Amino acid sequence: MTTTPLTWFKSSYSSNDGPARVEVAISAAPHPTIHIRDSKNPAGSRLAFTGGAWSEFLEFAAGR
Structure with missing residues (x-):
C-alpha cells in the first residue's frame, strides 16, 4: 500500500x-x-475528520 504525503x-x-x-x-x-x-x-499530535464530520464541526463552531 502506497501513501501519498500530505500537503x-x-x-x-x-x-x-x-x-x-x-x-x-x-x-x-x-x-x-x-x-x-x-x-x-x-x-x-494531529486530528483527522471525515468530510461530513468536519462540516458539522464548522457549523457548530459558527453557532449555526
Missing part, C-alpha cells in the same frame, strides 16, 4: 499576527479526510 497549508481560520497557526491537509479518495495540526509542532 499542508495554513488554515484560513488562523491569524496572520502571531506564531500560532493551524495547518490543514486534505487526503484524497476513496475516503477524503481533513487533517489538522499545530504548525509549531508539525510532528506532534
Whole structure:
C-alpha cells in the first residue's frame, strides 16, 4: 500500500499576527479526510475528520 504525503497549508481560520497557526491537509479518495495540526509542532499530535464530520464541526463552531 502506497501513501501519498500530505500537503499542508495554513488554515484560513488562523491569524496572520502571531506564531500560532493551524495547518490543514486534505487526503484524497476513496475516503477524503481533513487533517489538522499545530504548525509549531508539525510532528506532534494531529486530528483527522471525515468530510461530513468536519462540516458539522464548522457549523457548530459558527453557532449555526
